[in-house]
Amino acid sequence: MFNKTHTKYIQSLHHKKFRDENSVFIAEGPKVVLELLDSREFICEQLFATDDWFRNNEKLLQKYSGMEQLVVKDFELEKISLLTTPNNVLAVFKKKAPAALHNFKGKITLVLDTIQDPGNLGTIIRTADWFGIENIVCSPACADMYSPKVVQSTMGSLARVNIFYTQLEEWLQQNSGIKKYAAALHGKNINSLKATKEAIIIIGNEGKGVSDAVMQLVDEKITIPKIGEAESLNAAVATGIILAAFC
C-alpha cells in the first residue's frame, strides 16, 4: 500500500543527488511510461497509478513483470508528481549503465556543449530521435538526462538514443577523422550544405553558444540565415533546423 515512505522516496528523486545514489529516475504520464516500458531498455521498479489506469491497462501490463504496482489516489499522485496536472501514472525506472563510447564513423552524431535547460535537452533528444540520430555526446555541464523535465520532454525517445557525458575537447580530438560543424551566428549558410551520412554537429549553450575551446576544434561554422530581428533561436529549434538540413 502507498504510504509516506513512498512519498518521501519519490520526492527525493526530483533531485539528482538521490537519483544518482539510487541509480533510478522517474517518468510520468501514460505516453512516456508506456514507451519506456515497451522499449525494454529500462527496468521498471515501481509503478504508481490510479485504480482506473491499472484497470484500463491490465492486459498490457501482463507483458511486463517484476515491478511493484501501487494504486494511488489522485491526491496522493499530486504529492509525488512534478506535473502541473498529474497524469494517472508515475513510474520509477532503473538507469541504464552508460554506453561505452564507440565508433562514430559513418553516422551523424550530435554534440551538446552545455545545454542547461532540461526542457531543451529533452526536446533535442526527441528531435534527434525523429531524424534517426543514434548518439548524442553531452558535455558534463549539460542538464542531467534523467532529470524529470528532460524525461518528460523526450516523450519516450530516451529509450532510443544513446546519450554520453564526456569532456568534449578530448572526445572531439579522438574523432578527428569526422568533419565537425558548429552552430554559430556567423558561419556558412545551412542551405548550402549537402545532406550527409557522416558528421559531428555541435550545438552550444542557450546564452553563450559553443565555447571557445570547443570551437577551436571545429572544421566549419554553420548558420541558420536570419531574416527578422530575433537575437537568437531557441537551442532545440536551432537543432531541429540544422538536423533537417543535414539529414
Add this chain to the structure above:
Amino acid sequence: MFNKTHTKYIQSLHHKKFRDENSVFIAEGPKVVLELLDSREFICEQLFATDDWFRNNEKLLQKYSGMEQLVVKDFELEKISLLTTPNNVLAVFKKKAPAALHNFKGKITLVLDTIQDPGNLGTIIRTADWFGIENIVCSPACADMYSPKVVQSTMGSLARVNIFYTQLEEWLQQNSGIKKYAAALHGKNINSLKATKEAIIIIGNEGKGVSDAVMQLVDEKITIPKIGEAESLNAAVATGIILAAFC
C-alpha cells in the same frame, strides 16, 4: 516603497483573469524587460528591480519615463517572480490594443491551431521573429500571449510580431486567395517545397495536430520527413523546420 499591496497585485497578474481586468502583463529578467522597453510597443507602468540593477542601468533608464520605479530586495523579488531563479528585474507593461486584422497578401503568415503550451507559443513567436514573419494568427484556444511563460520564452520578440486571436475557419475563408499549407504526419515532403513570399502555414495542437474543420480549408498538407522512431516533433521545433523550408 515596495509593500504587500505590490506583492498581491503582481501575484494576481500570474492569472489571465487579472491580466485581462487590468490590461497589463509582467515580464522578467534584464533581457526581456529591456527589449520590451526599447521597442516602445508597450508602455511600462512599473519596474521592480534590485538596487544594483537600477544603479547599473541608470543611464539607460533615463531614456524612458512615466513608469514607477521600485527598489526590491532579493527576497521580495522572489515573492513576485515566477522564475526559478529571479533575475534582478520584473516589469509591468500595458497590453497593446489588439491589431486590426489586415491584409495578409504577399506575406508569409503563421496560423496556430490550439497551441496550448505557453513555452511552445513563446518559442514559436521567437522563431517567427527570426524568420521575419510579421503576423501570427492564433485560434482562441491557444495559450494567452501575455501569460508570463509565453512572455519569457519570446525573449523580447513579442514586441516585433503581430499576434491576433480569431476563429480560424472564418479567417481562412476570408483569405481564400492565399495558398494554405498545414503541418501533417502524411503530406508533401517539405524538402520539395520552394521558398515563397506568400503563404499561410498552419501548425496544429501539440497532441492532436490541426483540427478537422481547419484541415478542410487547407490546400496542401506538408510533412517533415521522419528517419527515426519518434512519434512526433515538438510543435516549436516543427514550426522552425517548416519556416526554414519556406523562407
